[in-house]
Amino acid sequence: MPNDFPLRKIIHVDMDAFYASVEQLDNPDLRGKPIAVGGSSKRGVVAAASYEARKYGVRSAMSSVLAQRNCPELIFVKPRFERYKEISHQIRNIFYEYTDLVEPLSLDEAYLDVTVNKKGNPSASLIAKEIRQKIYDTIGLNASAGISINKFIAKVASDVNKPNGQKTVNPEEISQFLEELDIRKFYGVGKVTAEKMYKLGIFTGKDLKQKTLEFLEGNFGKNGSYYYNVVRGIHTSEVKPHRIPKSVGAERTFNENLSSEIFMLERLDHIAEELEKRLKKANIAGKTVTLKIKYSDFTLNTRSKTLAYYISSKSLILETAKELLYQEKLQNSVRLLGISLANLNTEKKEKTTDKESISVQLKFEF
């Protein structure tokens, strides 16, 4: 496989049905039973489902009502994020025994760069095996792993022998592995992109590989070159131990769908307050405010505005969010509202050499 980049050894560790497994771990009565973590109310959504439940077609992000219909024996368990965080922390500590280059993607997933590792073990596959064993021995949970030369392939590979398995994609196997891969399995290809790919006659990695860069850029914009590269096994993104968040947000799903902006303002007030709290905690500010509106038919609408200056206070977030809310008529009743702040001042420091304290003299909007 032609590749100018130095070969790295990347492991992607993914916990199996993490939230559900933690619940089963803590409560022996739930073991071996179909359970779903999430609210059971008519508006609840499944956050995670145990493998027993998955057999019945229960999937995460599915509405609780539908999940119950698919699996009448399904047991709903309220999520306990504090507990998941605690276990996630323990798992992370195991990772750190091998390398400091750990990039957590979420509570239950992380990339590890073990090219150089603390154990001096040259085999990433053996390290992955050891880590999974250690997680099972000390915590009692199953994990799957993907091992390869970059984050993208490792991530895709971890899914291959899931649950409780691992897959190594050696450099010489990459080409074939990616060519045979279903386009839907490509990390970064979601439902919408997959459909678009289908329409363009792209069903597998092989199909994707046959397309030119121009073609992909023409159809997928900036992502085009990403697809072009990853299918060739090229993905140079490093394992970043301190992932800097790109955006901070808060959102709320309502018990009743809201149809009037007036009620939404009150909710936005709470959401903005929560967001302010999160920003304060991380001591960051951002320039781009995005208002997320999920309608009762689950269609999603986002509206954003970029200001000339960084904001972090509730009053200004709310002010901008309100403006975005009134910017366009609502098309339906609303089930969820969210506000997020991107273009954070943390990014700036990385990119530019400018001094971070830039104040902006505002002008009248003539």
Add this chain to the structure above:
Amino acid sequence: MKFIVSSTYLLKQLQVLGGVINNSNTLPILDNFLFDLDNNKLTVSASDLETTMSSVLDVDSDNQGTIAVPARLLLETLKTFPEQPLTFVVEDNNTVEISSNHGKYALAYADGAEFPKAVELANPSSTTLVGDILATAIDKTIFAAGNDDLRPVMSGVFFQFSPENLTFVATDAHKLVKYQRTDVTASQVAEFIMPKKPLTLLKGILAGSESDVIIEYNDSNAKFSFENTELICRLIDGKYPNYEAVIPKENPNVLSIARNQFLSSVKRVAIFSNKTTHQIRLKIAGAELNISAEDIDYSNKAEERLTCSYQGDDMQIGFNSRFLTEMLNNLNSDDVSLEMSLPNRAGILTPIDGLDEGENVTMLVMPVMLNS
């Protein structure tokens, strides 16, 4: 052509008119005063093409004639004379000879016909107001006008006349002043933008003046007539920004404070602010106003606390200290009020006392967003 005139009387008039003349002119004739003699009336004019100002002087003569006399040379000469009669005689060799008690001085003159004619105002509307009111209106607003060549409309003062009131507005997009008189009105609604230069001249001449000023105007020019003087100028062409739209309507946070105390604190704290942004920070909570500034580059820092009266939510807002200083300096009241809504919305500064009946001042200043 010959006339006799008092030296100090002539100097006084010429010094006022001299303000119109630019230091460097593309048209050399504009370096001159135009002397237009009609028996006992000598009309002296100066122009920069945009603005022409003329005054009628009483002289002793029974001649007519028009000549253009070098302004700088004449002014320099007149400044040196004690009060005495001077005789001006136009000689055949294109010189004008001035005879004083001390001697004779010959100046080369140009033909008066070369001097650009002031425009005649076609179908003007007119309004009359007391000189001092106009001077005050100019004084209150002109400092806020901008210098941006790209937005020429904002480099002037907006005159808005109506049967209810006269309004004068100036802004540079960062600060804005609206000065209104409800005790003076116009017969018709009219709007025009006056350039800064003629306004500065008028302000100087009319300060404290009790004489009436007749303002005539049409779409392109305005004429100000008072006593023996007329000033005609070209207006700034264009549409003035809709300034009313940027005045925040709801300002729940209101700070009241002694102007002098506020001003001196701002001035002092500003010394410690960043030299390019001049940014100061106001933190208001309860009855305490905290003014602070910081120049990170030099580790300079200042903080003052003032007692104020405040209604509203605790807030923090940044301003350019220069703007605040200019505005506070321009007011004469004992106390001022600063109304605010959000840290990214304009603050409204108004005097609480010291206004004349029918007088109204509103100042707006846009904040600096603090990157905390």
